[in-house]
Amino acid sequence: MESASRIYIAGHRGLVGSAIVRRLAADGENNLLLPSRESLDLTSQAQVERFFETERPDQVYLAAAKVGGIHANDTYPAEFIRDNLVIQTNVIHAAWKHGVRKLCFLGSSCIYPKLAPQPMTEDALLTGPLEPTNEWYAIAKIAGIKLCQAYRRQYGFDAISLMPTNLYGPGDNFDLQNSHVLPALVRRFDEAKQRGDATVTIWGTGTPRREFLHVDDLADAAVFLMRNYSDEGIVNVGVGEDLSIIDLARLVARVVGYTGEIATDASKPDGTPRKLLDVSRIHAMGWNARVGLEEGVRSTYDWYLAHAADRRAG
Ligand SMILES: NC(=O)C1=CN([C@@H]2O[C@H](COP(=O)(O)OP(=O)(O)OC[C@H]3O[C@@H](n4cnc5c(N)ncnc54)[C@H](OP(=O)(O)O)[C@@H]3O)[C@@H](O)[C@H]2O)C=CC1
Numbered sequence: 685m686e687s688a689s690r691i692y693i694a695g696h697r698g699l700v701g702s703a704i705v706r707r708l709a710a711d712g713e714n715n716l717l718l719p720s721r722e723s724l725d726l727t728s729q730a731q732v733e734r735f736f737e738t739e740r741p742d743q744v745y746l747a748a749a750k751v752g753g754i755h756a757n758d759t760y761p762a763e764f765i766r767d768n769l770v771i772q773t774n775v776i777h778a779a780w781k782h783g784v785r786k787l788c789f790l791g792s793s794c795i796y797p798k799l800a801p802q803p804m805t806e807d808a809l810l811t812g813p814l815e816p817t818n819e820w821y822a823i824a825k826i827a828g829i830k831l832c833q834a835y836r837r838q839y840g841f842d843a844i845s846l847m848p849t850n851l852y853g854p855g856d857n858f859d860l861q862n863s864h865v866l867p868a869l870v871r872r873f874d875e876a877k878q879r880g881d882a883t884v885t886i887w888g889t890g891t892p893r894r895e896f897l898h899v900d901d902l903a904d905a906a907v908f909l910m911r912n913y914s915d916e917g918i919v920n921v922g923v924g925e926d927l928s929i930i931d932l933a934r935l936v937a938r939v940v941g942y943t944g945e946i947a948t949d950a951s952k953p954d955g956t957p958r959k960l961l962d963v964s965r966i967h968a969m970g971w972n973a974r975v976g977l978e979e980g981v982r983s984t985y986d987w988y989l990a991h992a993a994d995r996r997a998g
């Protein structure tokens with residue numbers, strides 16, 4: 685039987701979108717709208733309007749965005765601010781206009797000030813200057829939060845905003861230049877092991893601290909909040925624990941089986957010194973992350989190995 689709710693997952697081929705599809709499918713949701721990128725370019729207002737008018741989704745998970753790690757954010761500031769502003773404005777407006785019942789917007793922990801007190805509570809938003817390497821992306825994400833809040837206040841549109849910490853898992857981007865640190869290190873250590881390299885050099889000083897959430901936990905939180913939360917306040921989604929980048933590198937090296945040296949390269953940017961979310965708000969609602977970091981890195985490495993041949997072919 686077809687589920688009653690028509691659910692559109694924007695960005696369903698990406699890390700987060702594909703995890704939300706898996707999570708909803710596991711619950712028996714089989715009325716998912718998954719248009720191809722070729723048939724629906726979300727930067728085109730006309731295409732977005734036509735899609736919503738024709739398909740009439742009931743719910744929307746907005747997981748389509750221009751996304752990347754520290755180097756990509758710093759190198760393509762125009763694309764990061766423009767694409768994200770345009771995609772989210774097109775989708776949020778069309779969703780409201782065509783009667784969507786509920787929308788989930790995904791922000792990021794980088795919306796908080798560079799030197800926000802740790803762990804960062806939701807109230808830290810707009811209390812200080814942003815981290816320069818990703819301020820373009822962060823400004824777009826803050827505008828997305830404000831769009832959701834404004835459409836709720838003026839039109840009563842039920843749009844909620846989640847702030848995930850750094851994510852990883854199956855379906856991640858393993859590009860050496862443009863990805864986030866965790867997938868980059870998985871690939872770097874795996875390739876170094878294959879070649880028998882004596883040293884792997886990671887970017888920056890290794891001292892910044894980051895928090896990592898498995899994408900299946902994020903998808904679970906997004907579905908949980910869509911079912912149980914309806915307010916304008918943003919909600920942090922993380923594990924509430926962080927580690928230094930050098931310790932992450934040691935963990936990934938151990939999982940991959942790389943036994944050489946690990947060096948640091950201080951000429952590369954560190955980014956924000958620490959980014960740890962205060963997750964007491966979502967814990968108080970009854971949600972907790974489940975996947976431990978080592979277990980998550982192991983399963984991500986397995987996924988990477990199973991798909992490395994596809995990547996080489998592509
Ligand atoms: N990854 C992370 O660590 C974090 C991610 N987030 C947020 O989660 C959300 C999803 O990120 P993530 O899954 O990692 O990113 P990915 O890059 O893995 O996926 C992004 C998706 O958006 C789609 N997309 C991009 N531009 C367009 C467009 N113009 N038209 C249609 N589709 C488009 C891509 O399509 P295609 O597959 O065709 O390229 C892809 O499926 C984003 O809002 C991001 O900001 C928040 C915190 C951390």
Ligand SMILES: C[C@H]1O[C@H](OP(=O)(O)OP(=O)(O)OC[C@H]2O[C@@H](n3cnc4c(=O)[nH]c(N)nc43)[C@H](O)[C@@H]2O)[C@@H](O)[C@@H](O)C1=O
Pocket residue numbers: 752753754755757792793794818821822849850851860862863864865866868869872886887888892894929952953954955956
């Ligand atoms: C999710 C989040 O992601 C980004 O912020 P970030 O956390 O700084 O990003 P990152 O994962 O790329 O790096 C984390 C740390 O790790 C170090 N590092 C070491 N070696 C590699 C390496 O090989 N690749 C990368 N990418 N980083 C490396 C790197 O120097 C930095 O100190 C933003 O785009 C932001 O917009 C955002 O939302």
